[in-house]
Amino acid sequence: MAEHRPLRYVALGDSQTEGVGDGHESTGWRGFADRFAVLLARHHPSLSYANLAVRGRRAHQVHHEQLAPALGLEPDVATVVAGVNDVLRPRFEAAQVAGHVESVWAALRGQGAQVLSMTFPDPAPLVPAARPVSGRVRELNALLRRAARRQGVLLAEMEGHAVVGDARLWSQDRLHAGPEGHARMAAALAQVWGLPGSDDSWTRPLPGPAPVGRAGWQALAGEVGWAARFVGPWVLRRVRGRSSGDGRSAKRPLLMPVR
Structure with a gap:
């Protein structure tokens, strides 16, 4: 171009x-x-x-x-x-x-x-x-x-x-x-x-083996911990009618050179 x-x-x-x-x-x-x-x-x-x-x-x-x-x-x-x-x-x-x-x-x-x-x-x-x-x-x-x-x-x-x-x-x-x-x-x-x-x-795949997930109770505990940390706040925002973007604006609203 x-x-x-x-x-x-x-x-x-x-x-x-x-x-x-x-x-x-x-x-x-x-x-x-x-x-x-x-x-x-x-x-x-x-x-x-x-x-x-x-x-x-x-x-x-x-x-x-x-x-x-x-x-x-x-x-x-x-x-x-x-x-x-x-x-x-x-x-x-x-x-x-x-x-x-x-x-x-x-x-x-x-x-x-x-x-x-x-x-x-x-x-x-x-x-x-x-x-x-x-x-x-x-x-x-x-x-x-x-x-x-x-x-x-x-x-x-x-x-x-x-x-x-x-x-x-x-x-x-x-x-x-x-x-x-x-x-x-x-x-x-x-x-x-x-x-x-x-x-x-x-x-293409990343080099080396992919991480192996935990099994049994460890896997369940991991999923519960992940849900509490990340899913819970998301659900709470939905219940309250809020968004993670509330009060935020674009990080780069104007055209600027790329360094």
Whole structure:
């Protein structure tokens, strides 16, 4: 792509795009979007980058809260990843969620941006209790694939790769990718974009054996501890009608150079 002006990249989405799991609250989150910006900047040194994502946002919120600011930044490249927070809610309409995502894609494409996104992995290998939502994930992914073909969106496939179920790619809460997971998501975007030097190595297993889970009472105790630490606060927020993103704003609302 010729650079008649500095290439502009804008990221929209929820906590994964914000970078939760890759860094620390006290020092700042990095995440796949920041990492993808760095990969882009290697080939477009004057790249400017904004990240409008806010944790906890559902697809309709990304549509109604982030699209207008994104269009105002006139991006050449945009990533839009949303829908996981909808999948986890008691009431879920896959077509409605996919519709909001496609509307965002269409508006950005209509303004001339190249849009990239990704499907979602099955959470069951990491969180056995999440098996009931596996069907929701597959249904949403199928709709996103069809929408991506309609809109000319580059879609990275997170579903179907065994390595995505390796716990070493995820943070302790098992809901957000860890540094290795975010790095691989950025590499997947680089591959579908066709950045020089990118390939499918992000799909390959990590070296060494995957961690072996505990058995019996130890496994049960571990699951109870995990649920108390991470699931309990999430459920409490739902009961109170709150979100982890309440009172938060985008970490990088303006286009800035990538260092």
